[in-house]
Amino acid sequence: MKRIMILALVCFTALAFMSACKAKTQPTPPPPQVKEQPQAEKFVPPPVTKPALSEEELFMSKSLDQINKEKPLAMINFDYDKYVIREDAKPILEGNSGWLKKWKSVKILIEGHCDERGTEDYNLALGEKRAKSAYDYLTALGIPAERMKTISYGKSQPLDMGKDESAWAKNRRDQFLIIEK
Amino acid sequence: MKKTFIFSALLILLLGGARPAGAQQEVNLLIKDGMPAIAFALPSFAASGPAQAMAAEIHDVLEADLKYSRIFQVLPKSYYAYIKTLDPRSIVYKDWESIGAAVLLTGEVSLAAGGDIVFERNFYDVKSQKTIIPGKRYQAKKTDLRYLAHKTADEILKAYSEKPLFTSKIAFVSNRDGNDELYMMDYDGANQTRLTFNKVTDYTPAWSPDAAHIAYMSYQQQTAGIYILDVYEGKRTAVSLRGGNFSPAWSPDGKKLAFSSTFEGNAEIYVADIEFGPTRVGRIRRLTFNPSIDTAPTWSPNGREIAFTSDRGGTPQIYIMDVDGSNVRRISMGASWNDSPAWSPTGDRIVYVARVDNLFDLYVYSIRSTSFQKLTETNARNESPTWSPDGRHIVFTSNMKGGTQLWSVDLDGANLRPLTAKGDNKLGDWSN
Numbered sequence: 001m002k003r004i005m006i007l008a009l010v011c012f013t014a015l016a017f018m019s020a021c022k023a024k025t026q027p028t029p030p031p032p033q034v035k036e037q038p039q040a041e042k043f044v045p046p047p048v049t050k051p052a053l054s055e056e057e058l059f060m061s062k063s064l065d066q067i068n069k070e071k072p073l074a075m076i077n078f079d080y081d082k083y084v085i086r087e088d089a090k091p092i093l094e095g096n097s098g099w100l101k102k103w104k105s106v107k108i109l110i111e112g113h114c115d116e117r118g119t120e121d122y123n124l125a126l127g128e129k130r131a132k133s134a135y136d137y138l139t140a141l142g143i144p145a146e147r148m149k150t151i152s153y154g155k156s157q158p159l160d161m162g163k164d165e166s167a168w169a170k171n172r173r174d175q176f177l178i179i180e181k
Numbered sequence: 182m183k184k185t186f187i188f189s190a191l192l193i194l195l196l197g198g199a200r201p202a203g204a205q206q207e208v209n210l211l212i213k214d215g216m217p218a219i220a221f222a223l224p225s226f227a228a229s230g231p232a233q234a235m236a237a238e239i240h241d242v243l244e245a246d247l248k249y250s251r252i253f254q255v256l257p258k259s260y261y262a263y264i265k266t267l268d269p270r271s272i273v274y275k276d277w278e279s280i281g282a283a284v285l286l287t288g289e290v291s292l293a294a295g296g297d298i299v300f301e302r303n304f305y306d307v308k309s310q311k312t313i314i315p316g317k318r319y320q321a322k323k324t325d326l327r328y329l330a331h332k333t334a335d336e337i338l339k340a341y342s343e344k345p346l347f348t349s350k351i352a353f354v355s356n357r358d359g360n361d362e363l364y365m366m367d368y369d370g371a372n373q374t375r376l377t378f379n380k381v382t383d384y385t386p387a388w389s390p391d392a393a394h395i396a397y398m399s400y401q402q403q404t405a406g407i408y409i410l411d412v413y414e415g416k417r418t419a420v421s422l423r424g425g426n427f428s429p430a431w432s433p434d435g436k437k438l439a440f441s442s443t444f445e446g447n448a449e450i451y452v453a454d455i456e457f458g459p460t461r462v463g464r465i466r467r468l469t470f471n472p473s474i475d476t477a478p479t480w481s482p483n484g485r486e487i488a489f490t491s492d493r494g495g496t497p498q499i500y501i502m503d504v505d506g507s508n509v510r511r512i513s514m515g516a517s518w519n520d521s522p523a524w525s526p527t528g529d530r531i532v533y534v535a536r537v538d539n540l541f542d543l544y545v546y547s548i549r550s551t552s553f554q555k556l557t558e559t560n561a562r563n564e565s566p567t568w569s570p571d572g573r574h575i576v577f578t579s580n581m582k583g584g585t586q587l588w589s590v591d592l593d594g595a596n597l598r599p600l601t602a603k604g605d606n607k608l609g610d611w612s613n
Contacts, residue, residue: 081496081518109403119520119534119541119564120385120578120608121477122490122497124398124405124427125441125448129474131425132443150443151405152425156361156382179403 059103064178072099073108073176076134077169081118083129085137093134096176097141107180110134112152113159115168120154127152134174149179218254219283219341221247222307224267226288226300235298235326236290242330243286245369246347250338251573251591256282269303277307284313286337293320300329304337314340327371344526344571350612351567351576352376352386352395353587357604363397363410368569368611370587370600376412385608387429392612396420396429396438407440409455420453420462428477433484439468441476441489448474450489452504468506479524479531480504488512488522488531499533499546512546514553519544521565526613527572532556534564543577545592556594563588567611576600578607 053061073096076089085093100106112127131150139145160167223244228236247253261267264276269287277285288302303316314336321329328348335345352365355373363376363383376395377383386397395410406422407429420429424444431438438453449470454463469475473493480487488501499513499522513519518536525531531546543556543566557563561581568575572592579588585605590597600609 081492116562117536117539118518119497119536121428121565122474122492122518122520124385124425125443125474125476125490128405128425128427128443128448132446149403150425151400151403152427153382153400156384 060181064181067178067181073178075173075175078130078172078174080115080168080172081126083112083126083133085133090137093137094141097138097143100138100143100147103181105181106178107147107149109177109179110138110148110150111175111177112150113157113171113173113175114155115171116155116158116163117168118155123154124152127154130172130174134176218252220281221253221255222261222277222280222282222285223247223255224261224285224287226290227267227269228290230292232290232292232298235323236288238326239290239300239330239333240288242327243334246331246334247337249369249574249596250334250343250346252338252341252343253284256280272305272310274305274307274310282307297322298326300333302333304340327367331367338571344613346569346571349570350388350392351587351600351609352388352612353601353606353609354384354386355601355604355606357606363395364606365395365412366600373601373603376410385428386610387431388610388612389431390433390435390613395610396431396440398427398429407438407442409438418462421451421465430478430480430487432480433482439478439480439487441478447472448476450475450478450487450506468502468504470506477521479522481524482526482528488524490520490522499531512551523566523568525568525572526570530572532566532568532575534566543575543590556592557590558594559597565608567609569611570613576609576611578609 074092076092077086079086100108110131112129112131114123114127118126128150131152135148135150138148158171159173160170223240226236226240244255247255260280263280265273267287269289272285285305285307286302288300291299293299297320299318299320301316301318304313305311306313319329331347334347338345347368349368350365351368352363354361355364358375360380361382361384362378363386364373365376366373381400384398386395388395393412395412396407397410398405398407404422405425405427407420407426409418409420420438421440421442421444424442427441429438429440436455438455440451440453441448442451450468451465452468453465456463468487469491471493473491474497475489475491477490478487479489485504486501487504488499490497491500492498494511496517497520498511499519500509500511502509512531513533513535516535516537520534522531522533529548531548532543533546534541535544540560541562541564542558543563544553545556546553556575557577559579559581561579563577563579563581565578566575567577574589574591576587576589578585582599585607586602587600587606587609588597589600
């Protein structure tokens with residue numbers, strides 16, 4: 001037993017010695033060369049000096065379709081079989097006139113519409129009367145007549161296809177379409 | 182059988198309104214007072230081989246025309262089984278008299294060279310055994326069978342001093358192909374044909390008296406203008422393009438066009454001279470002068486008066502004025518909304534639309550008795566009436582079965598039937 005232990009010890013020592021010798025012969029790899037990186041120059045593109053569009057230029061750059069989609073001119077509604085400008089329509093027309101005074105080159109088409117509870121013939125004339133009421137009101141607010149044109153679509157172009165008073169009330173209206181700028 | 186039929190018809194006439202409900206379907210009375218319908222025998226037309234189907238088509242269209250006329254009572258086919266088969270070369274008039282026929286129309290269809298057909302017809306008075314109108318042979322294309330039948334029916338009407346009806350056309354507005362365009366069709370709804378092809382709305386067609394032109398409004402370049410279309414040449418003439426222009430109506434002589442326009446600011450009625458035929462517009466004269474709406478003119482058939490709609494009294498009502506604009510008088514009463522007058526070709530009636538409780542119905546105003554009678558009762562919106570050339574029928578726009586369609590009804594409220602089905606259809610105008 002003791003002999004075995006001594007043998008094992010010898011063997012162990014021998015192995016340890018050998019491995020130590022082997023390690024000595026192996027050349028140590030050179031340290032990785034650290035290349036000097038060039039300092040990254042920060043590139044800041046010169047700010048595209050988009051010429052700051054004036055409000056007017058921005059307006060002129062838009063198509064009529066775009067402008068009409070933005071609905072700068074609000075519509076007004078009417079009572080059944082009536083073409084007088086309602087009290088609630090007056091501030092709307094004043095707002096519209098303010099916008100028209102700002103954009104002096106704009107020409108508009110005032111469209112008069114009716115609800116379905118009227119006959120075709122009379123509604124065509126009634127729609128024209130409604131358009132004319134807004135035309136007269138805007139003229140009185142100082143919008144030159146030659147910037148406005150009227151048309152009646154009678155009941156042929158309802159906004160709301162519903163069959164109740166809330167739909168009809170929406171359909172009795174003047175719309176303001178920008179046709180020139 | 183026939184005797185009792187005539188007798189009961191006379192009886193009903195004598196009794197006036199007190200007719201038994203059961204007899205109503207059997208007896209077809211002429212609308213013109215006091216004359217029962219003429220018993221009309223229309224046996225199948227002789228034909229052989231491939232001509233048979235064509236003979237049947239001409240026969241059926243003609244039969245439908247005669248029934249629609251309200252002048253004739255076409256005998257039921259079953260009656261013909263009681264007598265010998267017709268031999269056009271030797272007619273046994275006694276047989277036809279025995280089944281109650283007053284008149285007899287015989288026809289023969291054969292094929293001709295070039296794919297055409299030949300239709301020969303004879304029209305007899307059974308009692309006197311004489312022809313009522315001279316016999317006639319027509320050569321026609323196979324595609325014109327309906328027209329051939331309508332033409333024959335019109336010749337029969339003329340033999341009774343009636344206004345031809347069956348070759349007339351109805352112009353109307355349809356959105357079936359996208360937007361509102363003008364179309365026309367036969368009186369019975371067949372042959373629906375598109376007339377205008379553009380992207381804008383074309384509206385309120387009105388036939389010229391010679392049925393060659395249509396005046397209408399069109400939204401060209403954001404203006405509601407009035408134009409005249411040459412239906413068969415396709416040419417278009419502008420009549421009025423300033424302001425908004427609505428509701429054109431031809432004078433009965435075709436030399437003037439009345440319409441409503443806002444070109445001086447307010448909707449007034451004007452009359453334009455169409456002096457040099459319907460392609461050149463002359464002087465335009467104003468007929469109404471007041472700050473309210475004046476629109477929807479319609480001429481009396483003698484050309485001396487114009488009925489129209491005005492809201493000068495606060496609500497839309499029907500008025501009549503002399504053709505120079507003088508002597509204005511209101512005719513509509515009761516409802517708070519009356520519009521779309523149409524003067525009958527017989528001159529004694531005006532049909533118009535009245536709104537009562539949110540429903541729109543047609544009413545017929547009698548000029549002689551200054552009374553009016555309700556014509557439609559369908560719990561719907563019935564509007565834009567137009568008369569048949571003979572004044573016995575009215576075509577109008579209705580949403581009674583959903584959608585918006587053209588319907589036909591007789592002056593006594595009978596024979597209500599739709600004429601259109603595709604898309605929305607409206608604003609019918611019946612030619613002379």
